[in-house]
Structure formats: structure tokens, C-alpha cells
Amino acid sequence: xxxxxxxxxPQVDPKLLELLACPLTKGPLSWDxxxxxxxxxxxxxxxxxxxxxxxxxxxxxxxxxEET
Numbered sequence: 001x002x003x004x005x006x007x008x009x010p011q012v013d014p015k016l017l018e019l020l021a022c023p024l025t026k027g028p029l030s031w032d033x034x035x036x037x038x039x040x041x042x043x044x045x046x047x048x049x050x051x052x053x054x055x056x057x058x059x060x061x062x063x064x065x066e067e068t
Contacts, residue, residue: 012038012049022047023056037062
């Protein structure tokens, strides 16, 4: 049963995605379904989504590398 939950990718409601903005730059976010993150290209940060809830704290965000 745990395997089934692991295979399910968390999703972000498209309407919610339209409302959310990067807390640092106030710029748009894009959804990365492969990693389950909200990405701010301007800030070069990726915010995690846990249990379908975006964690919009810069201290929780992953810094994006030059390649991404």
C-alpha cells in the first residue's frame, strides 16, 4: 500500500498555481512534476510540495544549479 502512495505524484491545482508567487521575487512559479516542486526561475529556487501543500519558505527551498 505504501508503494502505491509513493508512485502517486503530488499535484498542484492549476488555479492555485496561478495565485502563487515566489515569496522573494514575487515572480511566477512553474510546476515540476518530475521532482514535485514549484520552481522560481528568477530566484533560482525550487519550493517543495509535501502532501499537496506548497512549502513557500526560502529556508526550505532547494537552490537550482546553473544547468537547470
